[in-house]
Amino acid sequence: MMSQQQNDVITRVGKGTPAGQLLRNYWQPVALAEELPSERPVKAVRLMGEHFVLFRDEQGRLGMLDRDCPHRGADLASGRLEDGGLRCAFHGWLFDVNGQCTSTPGEPAGSTLCKRIKQRSYEVIERAGVIFAYIGSGTPPAFPHFDCFAAPDEYTFAFKGLFECNWLQALEVGIDPAHASFLHRFFEDEDVSDSYGKQFRGASANSEMPITKVLREFESPEILVNPADYGLRLIAKRAVDDTHMHVRVTNVVFPQAFVIPMSSEMTITQWHVPVDDENCYWFAIFTSFNKPTNKQQMREQRLELYELPEYTSRKNKRNNYGFNLAEQQSQTYTGMGFDINVHDQWAVESQGAIQDRTKEHLGTTDKGIIAYRKLLIDAIEKAQAGEKTFMLIDEAEASKMTGPASIDGIAPIDRWDEYWKESDLERRNAAPWPAAAQS
Template structure:
């Protein structure tokens, strides 16, 4: 049983909190690159309880600054993008992407006030269609050589969505293999040929059995959890017969992401990023090993459920998640439509803005969740001792953290341990970019 203090330690992310100090040691997704498209590439953003402004200047440089102007704290998100930086609309103070004050135009001629003024700026980088921020002091860690960062732009697609709850409970649904047989159960199967971009709709590798049937008919997976360089490898085994077993390999990418198969061709790497303690965004990079991603189709599928500019779900708490009692009887286990993001959103938001883990009772199927919480506690203690936590990598170590391998297939009951690496190897052999990365 978890104590209230342990739960606070896991869920609080503001400056000075143990969890907040840990998460600040990593690059955090802060916006999709497409959010800075258009005539005025300026976005207010909130990350780990801090209010910031993100912009791209006329030269294409990214800047991330504290949102309140250091003059009299007006909102820089409404500033003017001009003259090499972002200019406050209150008195015209101008700041470049590094936070340097370039002008204080209301001051007397010859004033050097701007030489003494600096707005706090944070490192930013662009990878995989996402803009990333680093909020701690010192040198940021290196990006690991994950598939989603190694693949070319043509083979990745990024999207995000808002969830109104704490980041950790949103993450934990993604490392829980057992829930899929219930929360994502469909009473009828679809044509696998129409499954592009949809989770749990394709057939498993080396089989024509749809994943929906596997989940529906075999709801008691044996779950194996083992340490991996990136965090945890999670294997769910559903025994179909004496000779065949469904094998699904997923991963926790510490501290905030999971990597899972979408189909035989595509994987999802998804981060859960605190806006504050009661809200988070999921950021996903879909990575294709074969053909380039159909980005138009993927975006249209997701915009059917999310509204711009804030990527808020169209179906959610405000309209009872689209619940339909008739549908629950005949078509889906939840009665909440066929998009699994809605199912997951209900599951984690219904736990409250911040789940009270003192009231939960973990079961054997929750072993990955328990293992991840132990990793988080140990990493917080490492930061408090002044040590480098897991996955806060230097350049040398980052090149060795690759993949991670994911798969979903039906293989032999005896020898499944050899089967799944072979499926991953075959997929990589068929991906030109993966072969080049390995050479």
């Protein structure tokens, strides 16, 4: 258990908070590229309780500014894209992507006021269909050369969704290998040929055994947690018979992402990004190793559940996540449908807006969560002391961070450790793009 003060330290992310200070030192996903449509690429963004406006100017350059106009505080997200920048609709003051005011049309001819006005601006960059922003001070860290960033655009797909709860409990569901045997349990297996774009529905690698069967019949994994240069590697092992073992390798990327297997040919890299203390977005980049992603199919699958423009789930706490008793008795463990994102959303939102960790009792299968919290607390303390924290890397360090391996398959029981490494290398060697193995 932890004290309320300790819980507040690791969950609260507003300006000036310890965790907020830490997270501001890292790139944060703030929008999907598709959220800046060509007809008016302007979007209001809320990140860690602060308000920004994200836009793409007429030359295609990305910019992100504080949302309140420095003249009299009007909303720049309602501004007009014209004359090389974003113009406030209140008095016509114009700002470029660097925040420099370039026009104050209400001032007398010859006025130099605009030269002295600059709105605070932030570095933004688009990677793999996601727009990242850096709202900290100083030089932002380099991006690790992970698969999601190394793969060509046609081999990736990006999406997001809103969870109405604190970012930390949302992240922790993704670094908990034990929950899938219950939360995501399906009582019947389905044709794995229909599993494209759906997690926990295909066959385990090197096997015809559906992952649904593995999770359902072998519910008590042995979990190993190993330190990695990017965070943690988690390995969940389930003995399926005297000679074979199911091995699932996942990764925690500090400070708030994880890399997990989607299928034998696809991985998911996912961030949990605080909107404020009680809401967060998950941003996911799906990376394919064998063929270009079917972006249209994957987007349509997700839009069956998520509503635009806020990417909110149609199944949520206001309709009990679509719970159906007959389904719970015969088809799924939760009775909340077949989309695992709904299961995860129920699990983390049911803990409350901010989980009360003073009441929890952690067990052996929570060792990954325990290890991550130690990393987080250590980094918070270092940030408060003005010291360099984990994963604040330069380009030389970033270039060495490739992969990471993320595998789900059936291995010979006496060679499980060699198996996942060999399977990862085999998949990379066969990839049509340069998928570098972890160095």
